[in-house]
Amino acid sequence: MRRTLGAATLTIMLAAGLVAGLLQPAFPQAAFDLLVSPAKLELQVAAGTGQDFAIHLRNTGGESQTMKIYFNDYSIRPNNDFIFEPPGHYSYSCAKWLQSEKTSIVVPVGQTVSTGFRVDVPANAEPGGHYGVVFFEQVPQPSEAKANIKALPRIGALILVTVPGQIIREGEIKNVSITSTWFWPARRLPVLPRRKVRARIVFYNRETFT
Amino acid sequence: MKKEISMGTRRKAILVALIVVGALTLFMCVGAIGATQQDVSVSATINATLELNMPTTSVTWTGAQAIPGTTVTAPITATINSNKAYALKVTQNHVLTGTGTTPPTIASANFTFGATNPTGGTYNAPAGTEFGTAVRVIEGARGSGLSTTITYSLTVPWDQAPDTYTATHTYTATQP
Numbered sequence: 001m002r003r004t005l006g007a008a009t010l011t012i013m014l015a016a017g018l019v020a021g022l023l024q025p026a027f028p029q030a031a032f033d034l035l036v037s038p039a040k041l042e043l044q045v046a047a048g049t050g051q052d053f054a055i056h057l058r059n060t061g062g063e064s065q066t067m068k069i070y071f072n073d074y075s076i077r078p079n080n081d082f083i084f085e086p087p088g089h090y091s092y093s094c095a096k097w098l099q100s101e102k103t104s105i106v107v108p109v110g111q112t113v114s115t116g117f118r119v120d121v122p123a124n125a126e127p128g129g130h131y132g133v134v135f136f137e138q139v140p141q142p143s144e145a146k147a148n149i150k151a152l153p154r155i156g157a158l159i160l161v162t163v164p165g166q167i168i169r170e171g172e173i174k175n176v177s178i179t180s181t182w183f184w185p186a187r188r189l190p191v192l193p194r195r196k197v198r199a200r201i202v203f204y205n206r207e208t209f210t
Numbered sequence: 211m212k213k214e215i216s217m218g219t220r221r222k223a224i225l226v227a228l229i230v231v232g233a234l235t236l237f238m239c240v241g242a243i244g245a246t247q248q249d250v251s252v253s254a255t256i257n258a259t260l261e262l263n264m265p266t267t268s269v270t271w272t273g274a275q276a277i278p279g280t281t282v283t284a285p286i287t288a289t290i291n292s293n294k295a296y297a298l299k300v301t302q303n304h305v306l307t308g309t310g311t312t313p314p315t316i317a318s319a320n321f322t323f324g325a326t327n328p329t330g331g332t333y334n335a336p337a338g339t340e341f342g343t344a345v346r347v348i349e350g351a352r353g354s355g356l357s358t359t360i361t362y363s364l365t366v367p368w369d370q371a372p373d374t375y376t377a378t379h380t381y382t383a384t385q386p
Contacts (some may be wrong), residue, residue, distance in 0.1 A: 032264045038257035039385045040294070061263070080386045082297065082344060137380070138267070147268035148306070148376055149362065151286060155262050156384040 032138055032153045033061035034107065040158045047163050048123035054114045055157050057136060059107040066139040068104050069115065071095040074133045074158070084133065084156075094161040095132035097121055104139065119161055127165025133158050261291040262298075262383040269362060273372075281365040288347070289357040290328070294385040296356070297349045301380045302341040306364075308373030316375055318342070320365040328356035337361070341379065 035058040045051045059065050073085040073093040087095035101116040117134065137154035266286045275282050290296050300323075306316035324337030331350040339345060348358045 032267055033261070035259060035261035035291070037259040039260035039292075040258040058261075060261070076386060080297065080349070081346065082299065082382075082384055082386065084344065084382070133384070135382075140267075147270045148374070149269040149284075150376070150378045151264060151267045151269070152378055152380040153262050153264045153267060153288075154380055154382050155260055156382060158384065 031062040032065065034059055034065060034067070034136070034138075034153070034155060036136060036155045036157055038157060039155070040160070042160045042162070043119060044162045044164060045119055045121045047121050047125040047127070047165070050118055050120040052116060052118050054116050055134060055136075056112055056114045057105065057107050058112040059109055062109065064109055065107045066104055067107060067136040068139050069100045069102060070135050070137070071098045071100075072133045072135060072156075074131060074156075087132070090131075092128070092130050093132055094119065094121075094130035094159060097125075097130070097161070098132055098134065098159065100134070105136075119159070121161065121163055125163045127163045128167045130161045130163060131159065132161075256293065258294050258385055259292070260294075260296060260383055260385055262381070263289040263291075264381065271364065276364065276366050278366045278368045278370060281363060283364075284362045285359050286362070287357060287359050288381060289355060290348075290350075290383060291354040291356070292383075292385060293352050295349070295351050296383060296385055298347040298358075299344045299382045299384075300341065300347050301343050301345070301382065303378040303380070305341070306375035306377045308371065308375050310373075314371040314373055314375075316364070316366075316370060320367065320370075322363050324361050324363070326359045328358045329353060330356065331358070334358065335360075337363070341377075344382070347381070 035056075037056045037058075041053060041055075043051055043053065057067065071087050073087055073089045073095050075083045075085070075090060077083065087093060087098075097119050099118045099120065101118075105113060105115050107113045121130075134157040135154050136157070138152055140150055140152065264286065269284045269286065271282055271284070288298060290298060304315075305318055306321050308314040318340045322338045322340050323335065324339060325335045325347050327334040328348055328350055330353050331348050333346055333349040335345065335347050347360060348356075350356055
């Protein structure tokens with residue numbers, strides 16, 4: 001009697017576990033917790049010279065992490081939205097000047113690892129700001145290959161290189177036209193008084209001068 | 211007679227004590243005058259630092275869950291520690307795509323997400339946000355333990371071919 005009862009209990013528990021497993025999405029645990037410092041680096045490097053720098057990564061997660069290292073260009077929209085593009089996409093890019101001593105890095109659990117980089121500014125580099133981003137992207141584990149959705153965490157470290165020199169920003173306003181939906185006439189009419197036309201020209205520097 | 215002797219001893223003792231105190235005071239003053247001032251320069255550089263924590267980095271719905279005519283959900287969490295303003299974005303490599311030479315796909319409108327607002331957050335993606343390129347998930351000011359729950363929602367229509375559909379979502383954390 002006891003054996004039967006035990007078998008029945010075990011069967012129910014197994015069945016409950018199976019049903020619970022089917023009803024919930026499966027989450028293979030690959031805990032990711034990585035710190036990057038500095039996450040933003042401003043350098044002043046003269047044309048024709050180079051500079052070394054390091055970025056530190058600390059793994060406070062539960063598993064060793066292999067991080068792929070690569071570079072991108074970026075731009076920021078007026079609403080602070082980042083746009084990432086391959087190196088050399090933007091004229092003010094410095095992504096192609098960046099070199100990493102490694103293409104990937106292993107960060108063991110609980111450890112901080114430093115990895116070296118170098119920026120080499122070409123001799124003919126235009127003075128001013130040049131921007132790029134160093135990405136540290138998780139390399140997925142083979143066990144996660146069959147997941148429907150693989151979430152790849154990556155952290156970007158922004159690199160801002162200023163090439164010293166005379167920076168000239170010139171622009172020319174070639175034409176200004178004003179249209180008005182105001183019902184009162186702006187032109188001189190024989191009877192009606194003319195209203196004053198006031199206009200303000202706002203000149204935004206978006207670095208796309210021609 | 212004894213009283214006079216006692217009084218004399220007491221006076222001597224007080225005199226000696228006064229001399230000792232005076233000598234000590236003088237010694238301390240001389241020491242203080244002789245000491246040179248030494249400034250200690252203290253400097254601490256704190257780098258812009260960013261940490262991303264994602265306890266779960268993959269989601270799998272089995273055939274028993276993704277039943278046609280139903281909508282299934284799955285939450286994952288992301289926590290940011292940042293000493294500057296931060297942004298978390300997601301980019302999909304492609305829409306959920308099946309297998310084979312001409313694989314079927316799941317329409318973007320049927321696979322969406324929403325993110326809860328972390329403490330001090332200035333933006334969080336509303337429910338029903340479609341995946342794409344550099345889609346904003348959360349944004350906010352500096353802080354620690356800035357956690358969001360990102361809920362995936364998959365609607366499986368009846369005209370969706372049976373298959374195993376996959377996609378990769380890259381979650382990018384940066385400091386603007």
